[in-house]
Amino acid sequence: MERLWTSGSVDRNKELVDRLQLYGIVKSKKVKEVMETIDRGLFVPPDSASYVDSPMPIGYNATISAPHMHAACLELLVDHLQPGMNALDVGSGTGYLTACFAMMVGPEGRAVGVEHIPELVDFSTNNIRSSAASSCLNEGSLSLHVADGRLGWPELAPYDAIHVGAAAPEIPQPLIDQLKPGGRLVIPVGTIFQDLQVVDKNLDGSVSVRTETSVRYVPLTSKAAQLHNN
Ligand code: SAH
DSSP states (O other), X not given: OHHHHHHHHHXXXXXXXXXXXXXXXXXXXXXXXXXXXXXXGGSSOTTSOTXXXXXXXXXXXXXXXXXXXXXXXXXXXXGGSOTTOEEEEESOTXXXXXXXXXXXXXXXXXXXXXXXXXXXXXHHHHHHHTSTTHHHHHHTSEEEEESOGGGOOGGGOOEEEEEEOSBBSSOOHHHHHTEEEEEEEEEEEESSSEEEEEEXXXXXSOEEEEEEXXXXXXXXXXXXXXXXXX
16 A cells, blocks of 8 residues: 555656646656656645645745646746755755756765755755755754754855755845856845845846846745734
8 A cells, every 4th residue: 555655646746747847837857757757745734735736834934835836936946956055055944856856966966955944954854865855954954943944054154055945025235145157146125015026136236137037935034923914
């Protein structure tokens, strides 16, 4: 039974990725491969509709982003997630994107997740251990940290790619500071109405910002504010 269920979940994950490709959200071979390799079903609480294209509650007033948002952010960052590159995932939640980043940057690269709810860091660690990215955790190319992600993770900066999975009222300066020249930050900005912004640090250190699309994310805030927002 265990094996039957396992192969069923892999097939359902592949169907989800095929549909995202059909709708033009998954564009590149690299994003398609990584989303097929990292099974979304291993990152959502048991019994939730793992392969439906919608966000889902994961406790602590947080959600796992919808598959189309994961895909869109991976596509926006694909050139900045090449083998050997450094990537930071702020508000790593379930660890899904951190796992994708680790697979893409490979053993010579570095994928860092920062999440301020310790229970979610434990949850994401277990999820990743059950996934194809498990060896990245063991070998140290993937690490997860309990911290306020508004400060980034200076220990392993600078980064080629920074993703923020929660909406900030404005772009936190430490994240811009921790971006490599040539690097890219993808971040939802706003309160009720939010824009997914793409911040490119140019080689001369100047910064270009553009809006990709309108989005709806949970806030990037303090732990106390998040847990009291019931
Ligand atoms: N990409 C994640 C998104 C999780 S939701 C996923 O798909 O699983 C956003 C996450 O940001 C939540 O887990 C929330 O706890 C976290 N978060 C919010 N504010 C934060 C902060 N200041 N520092 C670190 N994490 C934060």
